[in-house]
Amino acid sequence: xxxxxxxxxxxxxxxxxxxxxxxxxxxxxxxxxxxxxxxxxxxxxxxxxxxxxxxxxxxxxxxxxxxxxxxxxxxxxxxxxxxxxxxxxxxxxxxxxxxxxxxxxxxxxxxxxxxxxxxxxxxxxxxxxxxxxxxxxxxxxxxxxxxxxxxxxxxxxxxxxxxxxxxxxxxxxxxxxxxxxxxxxxxxxxxxxxxxxxxxxxxxxxxxxxx
Numbered sequence: 001x002x003x004x005x006x007x008x009x010x011x012x013x014x015x016x017x018x019x020x021x022x023x024x025x026x027x028x029x030x031x032x033x034x035x036x037x038x039x040x041x042x043x044x045x046x047x048x049x050x051x052x053x054x055x056x057x058x059x060x061x062x063x064x065x066x067x068x069x070x071x072x073x074x075x076x077x078x079x080x081x082x083x084x085x086x087x088x089x090x091x092x093x094x095x096x097x098x099x100x101x102x103x104x105x106x107x108x109x110x111x112x113x114x115x116x117x118x119x120x121x122x123x124x125x126x127x128x129x130x131x132x133x134x135x136x137x138x139x140x141x142x143x144x145x146x147x148x149x150x151x152x153x154x155x156x157x158x159x160x161x162x163x164x165x166x167x168x169x170x171x172x173x174x175x176x177x178x179x180x181x182x183x184x185x186x187x188x189x190x191x192x193x194x195x196x197x198x199x200x201x202x203x204x205x206x207x208x209x210x211x
Contacts, residue, residue: 009035009055010055011040014041016177034122043066062087063154073085073100073105087107106130152190
């Protein structure tokens with residue numbers, strides 16, 4: 001365990017390099033005690049990195065590939081039970097929340113939370129708290145049906161959620177660590193796939209499907 005005033009050693013495990021680099025920068029700027037000791041981009045590299053860098057906390061993307069984030073979580077819980085693992089995701093599906101809780105995660109955070117919330121969560125898990133969403137937003141199976149029907153990508157789902165929260169194109173780009181033009185392209189594809197033309201239609205769609 002580490003005191004509130006001491007350095008907190010953090011390992012980032014996320015396959016999106018821009019997100020991982022951006023998060024490392026935000027953590028350092030928001031709280032100098034947050035020390036990112038390593039970044040990995042594949043599930044196979046998580047355990048070796050924990051052994052090499054001895055972090056207090058692992059921020060682990062639930063969608064990390066080869067093996068998945070949840071599989072990595074189980075391995076971490078078995079091999080390094082003292083390390084606190086915080087799952088990062090864009091999805092508050094009840095099935096994922098329950099599975100991560102059962103596999104030993106210390107917390108489950110949505111990627112678009114404020115950096116202050118993330119740091120507060122890190123501090124709290126280090127003193128033994130476990131933090132999970134109290135009201136998962138949508139059932140996974142219900143989500144799967146419309147995702148398949150409209151051929152929405154995971155990134156497009158992220159953009160829809162952020163648009164529903166009222167973020168503009170530049171703000172969404174900042175959240176996802178992508179360019180303004182990339183977000184514009186995602187928005188265009190979303191409108192085309194959903195056959196809509198107005199933001200109000202998108203908000204109604206997001207509300208209907210629990211996004």
